[in-house]
Amino acid sequence: MEKKNVNLLKLFLSMMTISAFTFGGGFVIIGMMRKKFCDELHWVSDDEVLDMTAIAQSAPGALAVNSAVIFGYRIAGIAGALTSVLATIIPPIVIISVVCMIYDAFSTNVIVQTALQVMRAGVVAIIVDVVIDLAGNVVKTKNILNICLMIAAFVATWYFKVSSIVIILLFIVLGLGMSMLNRKEAA
Numbered sequence: 001m002e003k004k005n006v007n008l009l010k011l012f013l014s015m016m017t018i019s020a021f022t023f024g025g026g027f028v029i030i031g032m033m034r035k036k037f038c039d040e041l042h043w044v045s046d047d048e049v050l051d052m053t054a055i056a057q058s059a060p061g062a063l064a065v066n067s068a069v070i071f072g073y074r075i076a077g078i079a080g081a082l083t084s085v086l087a088t089i090i091p092p093i094v095i096i097s098v099v100c101m102i103y104d105a106f107s108t109n110v111i112v113q114t115a116l117q118v119m120r121a122g123v124v125a126i127i128v129d130v131v132i133d134l135a136g137n138v139v140k141t142k143n144i145l146n147i148c149l150m151i152a153a154f155v156a157t158w159y160f161k162v163s164s165i166v167i168i169l170l171f172i173v174l175g176l177g178m179s180m181l182n183r184k185e186a187a
Contacts, residue, residue, distance in 0.1 A: 011076060016087040019088045019090070026062065027131070030049075056070050135150060
């Protein structure tokens with residue numbers, strides 16, 4: 001892993017801000033992390049974001065935390081991973097703790113319910129943006145096999161309701177198989 005000039009405080013504050021102001025789950029936070037660490041700070045490349053997203057989604061656990069571990073590690077090693085995870089989990093813990101204390105008033109408040117419904121529309125837009133960006137990165141490679149696999153995975157999940165777990169496991173096996181074939185050809 002190449003050394004980057006990374007300030008751990010900047011990493012911590014960036015991840016904490018992203019975590020605190022991101023609603024809608026893992027793919028939304030990945031989009032925000034991509035914009036911050038790839039487009040703005042140039043700590044990772046678009047290709048790395050795509051690879052890290054695939055790894056984070058393949059691992060068990062919350063996508064946001066998995067992504068924080070992987071992004072943090074890639075950016076600043078073990079210290080970066082620990083910093084990113086801590087910064088990512090603090091806001092939800094604080095927010096959920098407060099919501100739990102006032103849940104009854106919170107759950108029946110018409111203003112809060114309206115705000116949550118409106119936020120859903122924004123979350124959908126952000127998720128669509130992330131999907132388009134990630135799909136665009138696959139198309140940019142001009143690798144016909146990868147493009148066909150992406151389309152096949154979409155068709156399998158959308159039309160045939162194949163579980164994403166099955167698709168991820170199948171693609172892991174396929175990727176390992178392709179790696180072994182490439183090594184045999186190179187030898």
